[in-house]
Amino acid sequence: MASTVVAPTAVISGRPVRLNSLTGLRWWAAFAVFGHHMLNLVPLPGAALITLGHYGVAFFFVLSGFVLTWSARATTTAPTFWWRRFARIYPSHFIALLLAIPVFYSFNPDPAQWWVKPFDLGILLLSVLLLQGWSRDPAILFSGNPAAWTLTCEAFFYALHPFINRIFIPMKLRSVLIAAGVVIAISFAYRAAVMAWPGSWLAVLPLPVSRLTEFVLGMCLASALLAGWRVRIKPIACYAVGAAFLVWVAFASQQGGVDPVSGFFLATSNEWIIVLCAITIAAVARRDVVGGFSLLRSRILVALGDWSFAFYLVHATIIYAVLAVVGHQPSGWGALGWTAALLVASLAGAAALHYAVERPFERRMRRWWDARRERRAAAPVAPVAPAAPIAAGAAADMRTPPPSSRPASEPAHSD
Numbered sequence: 001m002a003s004t005v006v007a008p009t010a011v012i013s014g015r016p017v018r019l020n021s022l023t024g025l026r027w028w029a030a031f032a033v034f035g036h037h038m039l040n041l042v043p044l045p046g047a048a049l050i051t052l053g054h055y056g057v058a059f060f061f062v063l064s065g066f067v068l069t070w071s072a073r074a075t076t077t078a079p080t081f082w083w084r085r086f087a088r089i090y091p092s093h094f095i096a097l098l099l100a101i102p103v104f105y106s107f108n109p110d111p112a113q114w115w116v117k118p119f120d121l122g123i124l125l126l127s128v129l130l131l132q133g134w135s136r137d138p139a140i141l142f143s144g145n146p147a148a149w150t151l152t153c154e155a156f157f158y159a160l161h162p163f164i165n166r167i168f169i170p171m172k173l174r175s176v177l178i179a180a181g182v183v184i185a186i187s188f189a190y191r192a193a194v195m196a197w198p199g200s201w202l203a204v205l206p207l208p209v210s211r212l213t214e215f216v217l218g219m220c221l222a223s224a225l226l227a228g229w230r231v232r233i234k235p236i237a238c239y240a241v242g243a244a245f246l247v248w249v250a251f252a253s254q255q256g257g258v259d260p261v262s263g264f265f266l267a268t269s270n271e272w273i274i275v276l277c278a279i280t281i282a283a284v285a286r287r288d289v290v291g292g293f294s295l296l297r298s299r300i301l302v303a304l305g306d307w308s309f310a311f312y313l314v315h316a317t318i319i320y321a322v323l324a325v326v327g328h329q330p331s332g333w334g335a336l337g338w339t340a341a342l343l344v345a346s347l348a349g350a351a352a353l354h355y356a357v358e359r360p361f362e363r364r365m366r367r368w369w370d371a372r373r374e375r376r377a378a379a380p381v382a383p384v385a386p387a388a389p390i391a392a393g394a395a396a397d398m399r400t401p402p403p404s405s406r407p408a409s410e411p412a413h414s415d
Contacts, residue, residue: 023305024296029056030308042329065218087365096313100145156208173227180220231286238280311350
């Protein structure tokens with residue numbers, strides 16, 4: 001799932017800071033997910049490592065919690081926050097869903113095309129409403145645009161963010177870091193519980209719930225930086241440790257048998273990746289805060305990062321559309337050619353979706369909401385009209401309650 005937020009702006013020590021490096025970093029997470037899905041079309045060299053690109057989703061969840069907390073403003077009401085999130089993600093999601101339906105659905109699907117599902121309007125409506133991710137049934141979870149299940153999680157995270165953030169705002173640095181440790185401990189405890197009781201209800205917990213810790217961990221670290229946390233780890237160290245761990249996971253997962261220690265790290269690899277993602281995001285953000293050098297802030301990477309949400313939404317549709325026409329391709333140098341061609345096609349589709357749908361619709365929807373709020377705020381409160389005098393004859397027939405028992409006039413409602 002993709003991170004669905006723009007590069008944040010905040011103020012630290014009276015100086016506005018825009019974390020463009022996180023936008024550039026977001027592109028590489030989207031590219032990792034692209035590589036993971038490309039394996040369905042063609043075997044690529046280092047497939048055991050490339051398939052781990054699905055961890056890019058965990059990165060997006062952590063990043064989403066971080067940037068939303070980093071850019072939060074006390075003056076932004078919860079309804080305004082929710083509308084802005086809706087304006088940010090839904091128009092692109094809806095258009096990408098329409099494009100995906102002909103690729104992933106058929107009234108008479110070919111059994112050889114395992115990714116094509118029988119057309120089901122009811123299930124597709126769940127995708128329209130971003131509810132598909134609450135089911136663990138693959139036919140529902142990956143319905144509509146298969147990549148969009150992550151948006152169900154994001155929608156749930158967005159719903160909770162204003163309330164969770166209120167808890168973090170008054171907390172001191174020490175308390176926030178302790179909270180981050182608690183969140184990490186909960187994620188490992190959940191994994192241990194699933195391993196101990198694989199048939200329990202914990203194992204089938206809806207993904208928006210089971211992955212909430214990733215989002216909250218990002219919130220914790222953003223709150224820590226806003227509270228003055230000085231991250232001492234350099235981004236290059238995070239990249240090196242993360243790359244080494246992924247290579248080890250790819251290698252160890254190919255072995256027939258592993259020792260108990262290796263087995264533990266493999267079983268909890270998702271949690272370790274989450275921790276690595278969180279530390280990397282914090283280190284990169286801190287580099288921007290202090291104004292350090294960062295290649296991630298280059299114009300091209302920031303542009304690709306801006307496109308990354310649209311890229312995430314369209315790349316699988318393009319890959320599977322080509323797969324339906326040419327079939328699974330053999331390994332060899334041609335695999336790199338296919339990868340390059342589909343990367344270009346996906347980037348072109350992402351740019352079109354970003355500039356034709358994502359940006360203009362978000363801008364218009366936000367303007368509409370802001371204008372609506374301004375109209376409501378400026379609307380005068382209607383004065384309460386005095387009671388009409390009662391005719392003497394009518395008054396004799398009516399039982400008028402004493403003044404103390406009359407209901408008070410209700411105040412006018414406002415946002």
